[in-house]
Amino acid sequence: MSVRGPQQVLELAKVSRTFGEGATAVAALRDVDLTIGAGEFVAVMGPSGSGKSSLLALAGGLDRPTSGGVFVESTPLAGLGLNELARLRRRAVGYVFQDFNLVPTLTAAENVALPLELDGTATKKARRQAADALRQVGIPELADRFMDQMSGGQQQRVAIARAVVGQRRLILADEPTGALDSTTGQGVMEVLRSRADAGAAVMLVTHEARHAAWADRVVFLRDGRIVDQATAMHDPTMLLAQAGL
Amino acid sequence: MSIRHSLLALLQDRPRYGYQLRVEFENRTGSTWPLNIGQVYTTLDRLERDGLVAKDGDDGEGHVVYSITAEGAAEVRSWFAAPVERTNPPRNELAIKLALAVTLPGVDVQAIIQAQRVASIRALQDYTKARRDTASSQRSGDTAWLLVLDSLIFQTEAEVRWLDLCEARMVQLAAATAARKTSNGVTEDAAPLNADSRR
Numbered sequence: 419m420s421v422r423g424p425q426q427v428l429e430l431a432k433v434s435r436t437f438g439e440g441a442t443a444v445a446a447l448r449d450v451d452l453t454i455g456a457g458e459f460v461a462v463m464g465p466s467g468s469g470k471s472s473l474l475a476l477a478g479g480l481d482r483p484t485s486g487g488v489f490v491e492s493t494p495l496a497g498l499g500l501n502e503l504a505r506l507r508r509r510a511v512g513y514v515f516q517d518f519n520l521v522p523t524l525t526a527a528e529n530v531a532l533p534l535e536l537d538g539t540a541t542k543k544a545r546r547q548a549a550d551a552l553r554q555v556g557i558p559e560l561a562d563r564f565m566d567q568m569s570g571g572q573q574q575r576v577a578i579a580r581a582v583v584g585q586r587r588l589i590l591a592d593e594p595t596g597a598l599d600s601t602t603g604q605g606v607m608e609v610l611r612s613r614a615d616a617g618a619a620v621m622l623v624t625h626e627a628r629h630a631a632w633a634d635r636v637v638f639l640r641d642g643r644i645v646d647q648a649t650a651m652h653d654p655t656m657l658l659a660q661a662g663l
Numbered sequence: 664m665s666i667r668h669s670l671l672a673l674l675q676d677r678p679r680y681g682y683q684l685r686v687e688f689e690n691r692t693g694s695t696w697p698l699n700i701g702q703v704y705t706t707l708d709r710l711e712r713d714g715l716v717a718k719d720g721d722d723g724e725g726h727v728v729y730s731i732t733a734e735g736a737a738e739v740r741s742w743f744a745a746p747v748e749r750t751n752p753p754r755n756e757l758a759i760k761l762a763l764a765v766t767l768p769g770v771d772v773q774a775i776i777q778a779q780r781v782a783s784i785r786a787l788q789d790y791t792k793a794r795r796d797t798a799s800s801q802r803s804g805d806t807a808w809l810l811v812l813d814s815l816i817f818q819t820e821a822e823v824r825w826l827d828l829c830e831a832r833m834v835q836l837a838a839a840t841a842a843r844k845t846s847n848g849v850t851e852d853a854a855p856l857n858a859d860s861r862r
Contacts, residue, residue, distance in 0.1 A: 463784075465830070611795070627823035628816060631787035632795075638781070648781045650788035 426492070427588050427619035428454040428477055433486035434642075435472050446472040448642040449486070454621055456587070459614035461622045461630035464639035470623040471592055473639065477621060478511050478590045479503045490588060508537045512581030514591035514606075518573050520565050520580075526552060527561040530580045539584075551579035555609050571602035578609050582618070589613055589620045595629055607632040666698065666706050668742040671715060671731060675739050678719050680726035681707060692807045710735065757822070761829060776830050780823060787819045 435447040447469045454460050462470050475481040476488055479495045488495045490510060495503060513519075520529050530548035535541060552558050555575040565573055574594060581589055591610060595603035603626075611632050614620045622633060630636045638646040673679060673687050681703045688698055707729055710716040715735035719728045731739070757779060764770045794812040797805050 465827075625827075627784060627787055628791070628820045630784060631791040631816075633788070636784050636788065638777070646777060646781045648785045648788065650785060650792055 425456045426453055427456050427458075427490065428452075428621065429487075429489040430473070430477065431487045431489070433473075433476060433483045433488060435469075435476060435481070436484045445642050447476070447483070450642070450644055452637065452644065454588075454619040456619055457614055457617050458635065459611060459620040459622070459633045461624055461633035461636045462639060463624060463627070463630050463636060465625075468639040469642040470639055472642075474590050474592050474621065474623050477588075478513060479507055505537065508533045509584070510587050512583070512586035512589045514574075514578050514581045514589070514594040516593040516596040518577040520573060520577055522565045525562050525564055526557070526568070526576045526579075529565075529576055530583050533580065534584055547583055548579070551583040552576070554582065554612070555579045556605065571598050571605070574598055574602070574606060575609075578606060582609070582613050586613075587618055589618050591620070591622045593624055594622070595624070595626065603629065665742070666702055667710065668739065670703065670706055671710065671735050671739045672742070674716055674729060674731040675736055678728045678730035680722060680728050682726070684729075765833070772833050773830060776826050776833070780826050783819055783823050783826070787816065787823070790815045790819065 430450055430452045433447055433450045433452075434445065437444045437446055450469075450473065452460075452473075462473060464470050472481070476483055477490075479488070479490070479498075482488075482496070490506060493506065495506075498506065521532070524532065527545060527548045530551050531539075531541070531544040534544035534547060539547075549558065549561060552561055552575075555578050557572055557575050557579075560568060560572060560576070563572075565576075568576070578591075578594065581591070589610065594610075595606050598606065607629055610620050610622060614634070620633075622629065624630050634650065636648040637644055638648075669688055670684050673684055673691075679687065681700065684707075685698050685700055685703050689696075707716065711718065711729070713734075715732055715738055716729045717732055719730040722728055761772065761775065764772050764775055790812050794809065794816065797808055797812065
């Protein structure tokens with residue numbers, strides 16, 4: 419197990435997750451070690467059923483491992499009660515889901531401000547931060563729209579604004595570009611990338627290589643295990659030689 | 664890449680001498696394809712021999728200036744009008760390697776696919792990073808480099824998707840083979856495609 423430093427935002431240490439028992443038990447994750455530092459963007463790829471979504475659920479405290487430890491900013495999630503866990507999720511962790519999970523009866527700004535207000539932030543301050551987050555994702559003018567007045571791409575931007583609002587240090591995204599066209603999908607990647615560049619730890623689950631390529635590190639899962647990792651070389655002079663140009 | 668047609672296209676713009684052509688070419692293509700000056704002069708000689716360009720005196724500093732002829736202009740028009748020919752079928756070492764691997768016993772095809780996938784994703788990461796840096800820098804001449812990077816990104820993405828498909832086929836094939844063996848009463852697992860044995 420690696421040393422938990424101050425820059426380490428997420429650590430999964432020897433994490434396993436098994437569903438069911440006995441002969442019908444299914445191991446979704448087996449002995450996974452993964453750390454993500456501040457400012458690091460990690461993409462997780464793998465075939466269906468490889469454990470990608472299980473990994474994300476554990477990282478965000480939505481599920482608990484069968485064995486092993488999950489640490490968010492050095493806090494072991496196993497030691498937290500349900501209320502403490504919910505509080506940590508609202509304050510430090512932002513999620514982007516494939517199906518947005520937005521509240522249809524609230525406006526864009528209200529949706530984005532919701533986690534802050536639930537956490538006790540005064541409405542005025544929460545709305546100010548929500549407006550800021552909507553600006554970051556490029557749709558400040560849509561703050562007062564309801565969900566049925568927006569396109570899928572716009573709704574997904576609202577969902578991302580909700581995930582990055584306030585001072586979220588860990589952003590978890592599960593196939594966030596699923597239903598979007600390629601230009602809008604690229605916009606989502608730009609937002610995630612800029613949050614990482616601003617110091618957040620970002621974990622993206624995706625099956626799209628072109629989206630995973632925005633990450634600093636790509637982790638490959640198979641049968642619940644990490645089988646490979648790819649890190650960009652960041653050496654543009656090599657690019658042309660590789661491409662045979 | 665056709666140096667011949669590229670130089671002709673630049674001469675259609677206006678008469679130029681060799682070194683100017685080289686600089687102009689590199690500026691307009693984001694220095695993506697460095698051109699050596701020897702190639703430029705050799706190409707100009709051939710273009711002149713073929714009647715597509717003509718010497719047009721010098722610029723007063725000893726540089727021989729070339730200008731395009733009517734035949735040369737027609738050649739440029741037909742170059743732009745014609746689609747670039749695909750080499751048919753394109754030589755693809757990866758496809759050849761996999762085609763051979765699936766036919767040979769004892770070769771771990773999944774391991775080959777995964778190793779290639781990691782390499783391709785790494786290249787894709789580099790192209791994506793370069794594209795991001797270029798798009799934010801807004802220098803002149805970057806448009807050509809962006810076009811090239813986009814092309815590389817699409818090609819590499821296609822390769823990864825193809826690898827995913829190959830892998831899915833391997834899994835289906837292994838499952839079908841196993842099912843056939845079971846129905847024949849053979850139970851031992853002799854499928855060479857299963858990469859789990861290495862873990």
